[in-house]
Amino acid sequence: MATATRQQQEQAESVRLTQYAHGGGCACKIPPGELEEMVAGLTGRTPDPDRSGDLLVGLDSGDDAAVVRLPGGPGEPAVVATADFFTPVVDDPYDWGRIAAANALSDVYAMGGTPLVAVNLLSWPREVLPFALAREVLRGGLDVAAEAGCHVAGGHSVDDPEPKYGMAVTGVADPARLLRNDTGRPGMPLSLTKPLGLGVLNNRHKATGEVFQQAIATMVTLNREASRAALAAGVVCATDVTGFGLLGHLFKLARASGVTAVVDACAVPLLDGAREAVRDGYVSGGTRRNLAWVDPRTDFGTADEATRLLLADAQTSGGLLVAGEIPGAPVIGELRPAGEHRLVVR
Template identity: 80%
Template sequence: MTPTTRQAPVRLTQFAHGGGCACKIPPGELEDVVSGLTPSGPATDSPLLVGLATGDDAAVVALPGQQGTAVVSTADFFTPVVDDPYDWGRIAAANALSDVYAMGGRPIVAVNLLAWPRDRLPFELAREVLRGGLDVATEAGCHVGGGHSVDDPEPKYGMAVTGLADPARLLRNDTGRAGLPLSLTKPLGLGVLNNRHKATGERFEQAIATMTALNRDASVAALAAGATCATDVTGFGLLGHLHKLARASGVSAVIDAAAVPLLEGAREAVRDGYVSGGTRRNLEWVAPYTDFGTTDADTRLLLADAQTSGGLLVAGEVPGAPVIGELVPLGAHSIVLR
């Protein structure tokens, strides 16, 4: 698909040091920060079903006296990933909702999180951001009940989302087992295309359509197929999130690099040098745990590409999603590329 150039009156991406989930704190640094931040005392009676221990996508708490119901809680926000404020709001909302879907839950209510440089950007743009978030939340059947805003030199937007799930039918990142195939529900390449957009103003409709697509149907399909293990692929890239899943589940993964779907234009963006620092940090982090085989340098970068509102990586077959590899017994590496 040929990129288009549709200049927004204000280029929001020029007000941010990074873009989308590429502005996340690097995974290795983040793990050092949160290490040990778990409640003291015995956990056997705790209603907290999923917390910090495995670095899963959201927290899950069982409701006392409500058998079969658990609360899923998450928050996600980031700097502008595209220049169009309405599209940025849609993308940020879809990304925040994705954490609930990645746990097998259903979002029910969200609140906005908005940081805005009020002396540098007009509030009309902020309204468009919030409108985009509201429209996607409405599509998801999720109420939006206000939120919180601060004056900030750099614009940021996202949502804190609360959902419901069946505690007996969660999707977790620590329940994978050897022999399960790995399915990926959205193509990769969002990070490099967004980075190209920030640098040149080119607009990639295929990237916007992918980022604004809800992971709702993929989550429902994964649960219907009997899956119990999944994660969404966002700022740490496919390799980073897969490493976390494999480590939490005590297995390794073999990936057929040629089977991984890519967005049109992604390879060209890597070839032309539009690779974020976040993507390079992702690759550096997973390198000690990965056998890259003969995989070329550009493909390695795409597999580590920092995605924004990416798809679900599911241990199991999901109708309509390509199988890109499988989980295998624990070996010398978390990930082996073929």
């Protein structure tokens, strides 16, 4: 029995999880244009709000999570609900679990909420990969949820040709103090709480096996403190930056708010090694699709292709994009009255 256990452990340690998936992390999302076309008109609103509560945030603006005010009148909290899962973004199963959990929890923080309980979502090729790896993935998710003060109570698993992991998360928020993507107004500065470049570094990791600790540290960092800082500063407009890239999520914010967003490319923070990864060709298909989606809606000025790709880079567990100023977050641009383009890069 001991020998069999050692063999299983050696097999688990030799596995590169990223090689068992066609994409990695949030870069495997359905492209934003295709997704919007698919869900057009599917609002999901109930005809009986007196019984089920008011849907404060749904599909209308493509925000980060659904928000429902509970029946009972003023003073009742709002429920925040979201789900997020994806294929392996790193080879280490424990780190993948931590990253996926932080990414799922981020949707609640992006709405100004506090996560309360999560359930695991796990797809696993049970005849291909050892369950010891799946256990490590789940352990990583549990540890990050514990850091967030969020219960994890079971979940759902599926035998699947590709490994996938994430969480469905339920939280609460003050309905009078939500962070939304449709409340931006001209004159608001734009701040970004995590650097870009996660997508290209993860893609380089998938291709070469190189480990980028700066990327892992960024992805496992909760957006809790950024969310709290935004609320404390009186911010009402924010979103998180994940698979559609900075420009994709900023476009959705600008469109929902009826404004133009101006980005100072030189002010946008980048992870060490990100520009080199673009230079060496480690750009995912998801990033290129993001750029193709925003290109007709953007005045790129003199920005070169590398800069455009980094601004559209498909992030996994990225930071918050805040319409306001918060401590420690660089200001990367501002919102202006609506013009010919929704986005301007200078």
